[in-house]
Amino acid sequence: MPYFGSFALLCALALGLYSLVVGAISLLRENPVSRRLSETARRAGIAGFLAVAAAAVALVWSAFHDDFSVAYIQHHSNRDLPLPYKCIKWISA
Secondary structure, three states: OHHHHHHHHHHHHHHHHHHHHHHHHHHHOOOHHHHHHHHHHHHHHHHHHHHHHHHHHHHHHHHHOOOOOOHHHHHHOOOOOOHHHHHHHHHHO
16 A cells, blocks of 8 residues: 555656646647647646545555554554544544
């Protein structure tokens, strides 16, 4: 699961950069192609949000399954912590 989270964040970075560059290009030009470019930039932004959400789910999954290969889980959790306290810790953080 940590590899999935890292991959999701890498995809989110690539999608964010694509959205930024293509969105800027589509704003500078005024032709029918720029409308399609702006639509792909918008969809890349939505996909980037979903990729970040998937990475967050992977981090929560790692916390609930006590995966101490993730540095954040290693520093902020332990095996004896009951599940409700893990939920409260994630919500309040």
